[in-house]
Amino acid sequence: DAKTTQPNSMESNEEEPVHLPCNHSTISGTDYIHWYRQLPSQGPEYVIHGLTSNVNNRMASLAIAEDRKSSTLILHRATLRDAAVYYCILRYNFNKFYFGSGTKLNVKP
Amino acid sequence: DSGVTQTPKHLITATGQRVTLRCSPRSGDLSVYWYQQSLDQGLQFLIQYYNGEERAKGNILERFSAQQFPDLHSELNLSSLELGDSALYFCASATRGDTDTQYFGPGTRLTVL
Numbered sequence: 189d190a191k192t193t194q195p196n197s198m199e200s201n202e203e204e205p206v207h208l209p210c211n212h213s214t215i216s217g218t219d220y221i222h223w224y225r226q227l228p229s230q231g232p233e234y235v236i237h238g239l240t241s242n243v244n245n246r247m248a249s250l251a252i253a254e255d256r257k258s259s260t261l262i263l264h265r266a267t268l269r270d271a272a273v274y275y276c277i278l279r280y281n282f283n284k285f286y287f288g289s290g291t292k293l294n295v296k297p
Numbered sequence: 298d299s300g301v302t303q304t305p306k307h308l309i310t311a312t313g314q315r316v317t318l319r320c321s322p323r324s325g326d327l328s329v330y331w332y333q334q335s336l337d338q339g340l341q342f343l344i345q346y347y348n349g350e351e352r353a354k355g356n357i358l359e360r361f362s363a364q365q366f367p368d369l370h371s372e373l374n375l376s377s378l379e380l381g382d383s384a385l386y387f388c389a390s391a392t393r394g395d396t397d398t399q400y401f402g403p404g405t406r407l408t409v410l
Contacts, residue, residue: 224399229301232340249310266345275340283353285330287340 192276192288197293200266210259210276210292215256218231220279223250225259225272226290232275272296301322301402302391309408315376318405322369322390328352329371330391330399331363335384345370345391378409 190211193211212221220239236243236250238259245251249262251270263270273290280286310316322329331343333356342355346365349356359364362379365371375382385404391397 231301231389231404232399233299233401234398238400281346281353284355285342287332287342289339 191286192278194274194276194288194291196289197292197294199296200263200293201297202268203265205291206263206266206270206285208263208274208276208293209258210260211258212276212289213257215278216280218280218282221250221252221256221259222277222279222285223248223274224250224277225270227272232252237272237279266293266295268297270293299400299402301400301404303386303388303405305405306403307406307408309410310378312378312380314378315374316378316407318352318373318375318386318388318407319397320371320373320388320390320401321373322388323400324357326390326392326400327369328391328393328397329365329369330389331357331373332387332401333341333384334404335381336385339385340387343373361401375407380409383407383409 222237225236226232238250249261273292275290276288278286302321304319327348330345334340336407343357345353349365354377384397387404389401391399
């Protein structure tokens with residue numbers, strides 16, 4: 189079964205990079221890796237997604253291990269507004285989604 | 298504002314009752330997803346519809362059902378409610394529904410007493 193594991197919480201200083209890890213050892217070849225974040229009292233918000241290659245967008249970068257069993261979401265310069273729960277998600281069986289338990293990111297000023 | 302609307306925002310009901318949650322996707326989006334977020338189970342994918350047809354099914358209970366109408370809005374029906382059904386229910390929409398970005402609504406908080 190599709191599954192992701194993430195640390196419960198992480199802390200970062202403002203203006204510093206943050207690396208949020210995710211393990212997905214049961215990933216299969218057609219499973220996509222998605223990251224969403226959820227700010228307090230809001231619905232989740234898309235961050236980034238990828239299949240095999242590393243991906244960059246204006247919000248973050250996604251580094252995917254060569255064996256695809258793990259990935260890392262990289263926020264290049266954390267701001268106070270980045271404090272949220274970050275979910276690592278597998279899109280499997282074409283269109284089903286497994287949400288991990290999420291990492292609560294605390295950003296210190 | 299994601300452009301996805303959900304009604305009602307809050308719903309309080311009793312065990313054994315039936316409720317309907319409504320979702321209006323972003324203009325132009327054909328795909329609707331439903332999720333349940335509870336304290337003990339986290340976020341769980343329930344079901345996806347694409348252009349009126351069921352496309353994918355997740356951990357949706359038999360007491361729950363959904364549909365997507367010709368105008369693309371969707372409804373999630375929850376029946377024979379139990380205390381454990383208390384949760385936040387999110388709807389998300391996407392343009393196509395494969396690797397598209399999903400845009401989440403603000404959620405409906407259901408409390409079953």
